[in-house]
Amino acid sequence: GAVVSQHPSWVICKSGTSVKIECRSLDFQATTMFWYRQFPKQSLMLMATSNEGSKATYEQGVEKDKFLINHASLTLSTLTVTSAHPEDSSFYICSARARQGAYEQYFGPGTRLTVT
Amino acid sequence: QKEVEQNSGPLSVPEGAIASLNCTYSDRGSQSFFWYRQYSGKSPELIMFIYSNGDKEDGRFTAQLNKASQYVSLLIRDSQPSDSATYLCAIDTGGFKTIFGAGTRLFVKA
Numbered sequence: 001g002a003v004v005s006q007h008p009s010w011v012i013c014k015s016g017t018s019v020k021i022e023c024r025s026l027d028f029q030a031t032t033m034f035w036y037r038q039f040p041k042q043s044l045m046l047m048a049t050s051n052e053g054s055k056a057t058y059e060q061g062v063e064k065d066k067f068l069i070n071h072a073s074l075t076l077s078t079l080t081v082t083s084a085h086p087e088d089s090s091f092y093i094c095s096a097r098a099r100q101g102a103y104e105q106y107f108g109p110g111t112r113l114t115v116t
Numbered sequence: 117q118k119e120v121e122q123n124s125g126p127l128s129v130p131e132g133a134i135a136s137l138n139c140t141y142s143d144r145g146s147q148s149f150f151w152y153r154q155y156s157g158k159s160p161e162l163i164m165f166i167y168s169n170g171d172k173e174d175g176r177f178t179a180q181l182n183k184a185s186q187y188v189s190l191l192i193r194d195s196q197p198s199d200s201a202t203y204l205c206a207i208d209t210g211g212f213k214t215i216f217g218a219g220t221r222l223f224v225k226a
Contacts, residue, residue, distance in 0.1 A: 034214075042218075043204075043216060043217070043218040043219055044160070044204070044216050046213065046216075049213065091157075093159045093160075095160075103147070103148040103150075103165075103208040103214065104148075104150055104162055104165050105150075105162070105206075105214060106162060107152075107159040107160050107161065107162075108159060109158070109159050110158070110159040
């Protein structure tokens with residue numbers, strides 16, 4: 001149980017284009033989903049927290065107009081990187097909480113984004 | 117002071133030994149404590165969580181929590197080369213956000 005998928009697993013795009021990453025909870029309904037970014041050999045950096053049906057809460061320093069998050073249903077959240085630049089190249093990982101009151105997070109496999 | 121502190125390592129142990137990973141935290145209101153394992157190039161995987169003081173065992177893994185000392189640890193018995201990874205300590209203070217440590221790299225020598 002508690003399986004989270006992400007799609008795509010890797011993507012290469014040109015500078016200035018937009019990329020959408022999907023995160024799905026496959027066998028549970030996720031009340032809360034999280035988006036992280038991780039640069040090589042660095043720790044996880046929380047970008048935003050999203051609850052189904054409401055606007056995402058972004059961490060300080062994360063541009064909400066650049067990283068658009070939509071939590072359309074209890075099983076799907078999307079992250080769109082708009083007007084991507086090479087410095088946006090990173091490993092993007094989503095996670096989900098399985099139920100209300102639970103604090104453990106289950107992570108998706110991640111999406112490696114390379115912007116050329 | 118960082119909210120969750122871990123020694124970055126690498127911690128090197130021989131195969132079959134006990135690996136001991138430590139984590140300290142600053143918020144006394146922290147309620148839930150987690151250990152995640154992250155292999156290079158992969159996403160984190162939840163391996164243990166603990167809410168109460170004391171020990172919690174699951175197979176070769178034992179999590180230990182001491183709230184008075186604001187300390188949580190993970191013991192890996194009979195360490196295997198496949199245990200070589202970065203181990204992330206994570207703390208939840210009761211809100212929506214989980215705070216992750218920077219991780220300790222473990223290397224198990226065959």
